[in-house]
Amino acid sequence: MYQYIVDDFKEKIMKGEISGEEPIPSQLELAKLYQTSEITSRRALTELASEGLIYRVRGKGSFINKDYMDRANAKESKIHTIYLVYHTIPIELFNHGFFGDLLRGLHEKCEENQVAFQMWDIEKKGGLPPDADHSGWVLLPTPIETEYVSADIVAGWKQENRRFVTAHFYFPHLQIPYVIVDNMTGGYLATQHLLSIGHRRIGIVLTGNSPVEINQEFSLRLQGYKLALSQYKVGFDPSLVVVIEGVKEDSESGAQGFDRLMDLDEPPTAVFMSSDFKAIGALHAAERRGLDVPGDVSLVGYDDLFVSSFVHPGLTTVNQNTYLVGKRAVELLLDWENGGASGFKKDEIVPSLIIRDSTAEWIP
Incomplete structure (x- = not known):
């Protein structure tokens, strides 16, 4: 029972249901709240203190440790899944070298960071990816005639604090992180x-x-x-x-x-x-x-x-070099976990010339 109380407190901290400013219930109040004995509630408080979740102030009560709350919030906001978000792009086009290399870069960088990776067709799925608190998006450009990912819509996503970067296109005035090919x-x-x-x-x-x-x-x-x-x-x-x-x-x-x-x-x-x-x-x-x-x-x-x-x-x-575009897009997204959300970052990947037999010196 004491472990149930400990786990319940952890969950409430994660969800922001417990404030660090007010003292938590006393030993007697916990016993009544969870309908258990004071021996059990005292053991629960001891466990919470030993794990660093709470600290005690003589004459005032027990309080949630702010450092733990910060760590919990950081863990809770961690990106678990990165979605490649697109609209009206035929799925067979992803066999094209440009998109194929991009997918490979995205997937490999996600695996390296133990983050799940999925493709998400807004049109087919009927909306945006779920679980906004734990997901990040890599947006691909849409055809001109499609208004779904317009500048105004993307600006709204930014105001909602969605975590996303644009790949292969950008909106200069919005200062959203992006990675493009030069x-x-x-x-x-x-x-x-x-x-x-x-x-x-x-x-x-x-x-x-x-x-x-x-x-x-x-x-x-x-x-x-x-x-x-x-x-x-x-x-x-x-x-x-x-x-x-x-x-x-x-x-x-x-x-x-x-x-x-x-x-x-x-x-x-x-x-x-x-x-x-x-x-x-x-x-x-x-x-x-x-x-x-x-x-x-x-x-x-x-x-x-x-x-x-x-x-x-x-x-x-x-x-x-779109393989590098995919890898860099994931790096920009994961930068949110290291305090990079407030900074505008951009990157341009330099392409490479591949010389084969279709060109030769011209001698007039």
Whole structure:
């Protein structure tokens, strides 16, 4: 019975039902409250004191130890589960190298910290993950036409003290922790590689509605492309920028963009395709035209898909290092347990250039 009283006190402390400012019931009051003997209630008080839960003040009574309450609250608020929260993203897309590596990084870092990991489709589940006191979220971006994860909604989650970070996108004005890939550096690396091997007329193929209506990722890759050109004193030629209308990345859009560039009066000697899907389409289009890659034209992709090392020729591409994005997202979430909740933290993961056989030195 005395152990029941001890356990009941611990639970009430955890739930915040007992204040540290008022004395707890006396030995006699405990006996009446739990309908037991004073011998049992005295034993319970002794156990509570020996465990450091309470301390006694002569003439005033027994009080909850504030240090224990702080430790209990910290333990109670510990993240037990991390959810990857997304909306309207087809589940098969997670087989894509970008998302697959991200999942691997998330899962491995969670296992390392003995935290459960789950995926959570807001649309399919009909709402947010449960157990807000013990969970953290990694939010993925949603399509533009979806309003579920708008800036206003995310701002509301922040006011509710939800623990979450955004991955692959961010809201600068909200100062919510985020981790993204440095897409501008990625675009720069791809273009600088082509410039370093002698190419000066370099095309780029993007996806969007127009050169000024492309998503954040492609816009930053375009900035990196422009930066590399400027550093090599190569003038920017708008005719070498092709935007294929749509939102889907596929080989057909790559073939279409490649054909438009090759139909120019002065076609480029190299093309930076803003995804590997488009680059693979460009390889097929080059073959149909009887062009040799990289002899007649060099190609660089973006994403480093698993298949990209096996196509012929092997595709030079940019690996976004999303495995590190996943690991870093978990680290930012768990930082709450170490007093980091009040600080705004952000991180940009630097991508890597993977050089294979689709690029070669250009000799005029």
